[in-house]
Amino acid sequence: MSEHFELLDIYKAIISLIAGLILGFEREMKDKSAGLKTITIICLGSTLFSILSYKLAGTGDPTRIASYIVSGIGFLGAGVIFKEGFNVYGLTTAGIIWIAAAIGMSIGFGEIYIAFTFLISALIIIYVAKVLTKHLLAYHHNKILKFKISTDRFQAKKAIVKDIKNISKVGYQIALEKRDDFILVTMDLHITNKQLEDLEIYLIENENINSFNY
Template sequence: MVENDIVIMVVRLVLAAILGGFIGLERELHHHPAGFRTHLLVSVGSSLIMLLAFYGFQDYIAENKEVVTFDPSRLAAYVVSGIGFLGAGTILVQGYTVRGLTTAASIWVVAGIGLTVGAGMYSAAIIATVIVVLSLFLLGKVTFRFGTRERKNELSIFVDEQGSQLNELIKIFETHAIKIHSMKSEKQNIYNENPMIEYRLVVEYIEETSLRIAVDALHKISFVKKVAIEKESNETTHI
């Protein structure tokens, strides 16, 4: 291995670290599980494997030209498929909310950027990094709406701990075309009352009347004791 090859490796590994860390910085700022260091390491590791494919077997191939046929892209293919396991670890399911899909996708893209840098395609890697960073920073603030604008609100539903069935509550929202964006539950021990469970939901709906009808239907369920709607002005209405 000549000195020029070492310089090439250093440049590619450093550039991969910069580009991967740049993308990870956005994830770090938004407090996601995989942040700056994770993205940097994935990018550097991918670049290193690509460099290994190019330079790691040169001597062996030179000594066995007649019997060895070597394809550098095979190692890259293993990186692309194997990185899915790391990305899957960032996906969290919390109740009815799935988080981490964007982070998993960014890790997958960073692996590709690292491979691209390792292959010496600097322009493509830099352009891809710019596109990814812009999409994470800018598109994350954009909500796409087609047709009627949906509204979002918070609900607190208090139910008896004994005999309560969550699926009945969910079915009412589904019947009235109300989406459950997220859900949390907490046990409430109120003095002189039976233990209750409080379900805190963030719901999305189109018509205000559909929410009112759904709330009325909730009150008809025997184990539902109280429903509170959190308004946009942070005022709570108990109905």
């Protein structure tokens, strides 16, 4: 009986390795901070903790040790998320770390079919969502617009923001900073290609705007 369980554990390790490699390969191809090695090790580690939790629990609750994986994996996920200006990067990688741990736990507890069902579901989301976004939202963009106005022309700011909102249809002022002799205005826009062209013409022709970028 002991040999049977040891052999079964080896099968779980191999299956977990395959699942981790599949998930990690996608991140590695995109040269993300958490790639093939990281995702695979997370999947294997989650499987090992689950196996140990199940074996060492005895008559106790086998999920008690494994439950710490859920909280612990959050620290790893947070490590790949970073903010640059008003943009946040690494959320998808953090999500893949999270699902890799969940899949590893499922394998460790012997729920192989559940593990691969969610593995396939995750891959479908990763690849199909990109295709849907490319075809359905190809002409829509989220832009962070920054433009400068001289301090002596600050009274024109309200009219400029209003005009930009009318052009983009969806736009919000999210920051206002005073720097030396100019005011920096930051806006979050959801805009189409055609609206973007109209906006650029407006920004270039407006004499109150010193410079802009997005």
